[in-house]
Amino acid sequence: MKELYRLHAEMCKVFSNPTRLEILNLLRDKEMSVTELIEKTKLSQANISQHLAIMKYQVIVTSNRKGKNIYYKLTNPKIIKAFDIIREVLSEKLKKNGNIVKNL
Amino acid sequence: MKELYRLHAEMCKVFSNPTRLEILNLLRDKEMSVTELIEKTKLSQANISQHLAIMKYQVIVTSNRKGKNIYYKLTNPKIIKAFDIIREVLSEKLKKNGNIVKNL
């Protein structure tokens, strides 16, 4: 069913941007405020906010306000399992290609 | 290390297109010729060939000729593990949203 491939691709599109992957990795085991994410990534507030909006729209993350701040967390922790498998594939690929794997 | 997120994102970009996901799913447990892929997907030859080239460049698939035909297969079967986890996440998301899940 082609529709399912469309939805699947749409979800994967979230993972096709380095900044979003960095955010997801930061959220892997704890929720984090937008401010914290900005500090950790050193990226602009607008940019982080935009990427969070994209992931929220795809329901990859959810948000909740705590006083002054808004905290984001993963909707489904399985996302991290997929993240880590892709990292393994990437690692094995780099190994084969004789690349520097030290930094993994 | 930001470079790693870039490579990770680049690999995930392969999964962010419905046609490429369909091809990967067809290759999940057996190699297949370009002609077979065209038949199964009902898509144009040029288009299939272009998507295969993209995946070959990312070393997600590899090809080998057998007589008249060129067969493609997955480089690393772990790709399918990631594929299936994302499908689960998608399925759970659709379930929550009260969507039709029958067709999964």
Added chain:
DNA sequence: CTATCTTATTAGAATATTCTAATATATAAA
């Protein structure tokens, strides 16, 4: 209220992706 801190939204230029149509290339068959 008013100011401040935090987060979201908008606009738009630069860049990237996708598909179709046309053409090229490679192997095999006649």
Added chain:
DNA sequence: TTTATATATTAGAATATTCTAATAAGATAG
């Protein structure tokens, strides 16, 4: 060899994505 079959490549219009800069909006503190 020519011809047919299988696959790849190219060009280009249509569309989508990404980032920066500017502005808006929501919550709290004073």
